[in-house]
Amino acid sequence: MHESWLGYPFGVADLNLDSLTIVPHCPDTHYDAYAEVANLSQTHTLAHILAETLAKPRYGLKQVKRILVLNDNSFSEDLFQLVYRSTVYRLWKRGDSGMRFYEYEGGKGFEVVLEGLDGRRLRTIDEEIKRLIKTPD
Template structure:
């Protein structure tokens, strides 16, 4: 008579295991970098793929506790790691910063990841000074980070002001930076592909007046370039007294989220379509 083996997770049908993995990894919190030096940026994900050293999925010094607890299941055994690490990659929002905006540095930092693992990444958050964000339309060539292997659902961008914004000329510098940022985003959106949505967070970078200038200028520039319906849709956080946590999103494709650029221009203009050739538009 055959001896019945005790049931365990690995004896479950693969469909059930995949459902459990989805439940565990779904809605993972963003993996925050805590003042990580530039040379550590994208290497934060490299330990995932050296399971023989029994490393944890994420470096505990650089990521929040909730994410580490969920991702720690990948260190349970080799089979679970092999079955679930691509799903974990697709659910995790990796946070990079600084000069990784530039494709050459991004490529260097991402070399530990083979193409299948790069392709599994769906969410990236970039924190960078506005001067570094120029790379978005100057060197990316229409691809996120200039990398043909990336196909993102969301790209989140958190701009940072230059040091001069703390000087006596801070207000003038902020106004200048707001127009620069709007120009960078508008030029980037014209050709960007392999991205489902771009989210831009204020995160206390600008005051409420300057932040509204950034958003309005971006919408108007996009409208003047592509007309009332140019393949992107806009969504913005509700107006509030404190814009510290304000954000806006630009959605690509034929989705239903957000408003067509023409609709958003009418809303920002107070209900009437402005003249596209009017000065200052």
């Protein structure tokens, strides 16, 4: 997103957002002979785009404190969990440790909180990696 928008959300340099909601839409491919390949390719691409957008430096997202990514039900629960897991892993691998994570149940979406907490128990990137790969503390 930051590459196609010249480093700014939607290409607007003075956009001042506290929260950004992204609702990616998965094209309908379940009738296609290559549906599985297309779906996996789309989840890989989305995870890459999200990780790059959230990565340090956050380019034009400097004011954004929270990013909410919602599933519009065009992704299956399993595919959307793959997007989430891949995004978290990519950020962890890059060393972006200041973020907090909250995954909604049932593949409905997830939040990445970049600044501030609102009383919910949000997980650090290390805690989330441990939870995702189910390692003991």
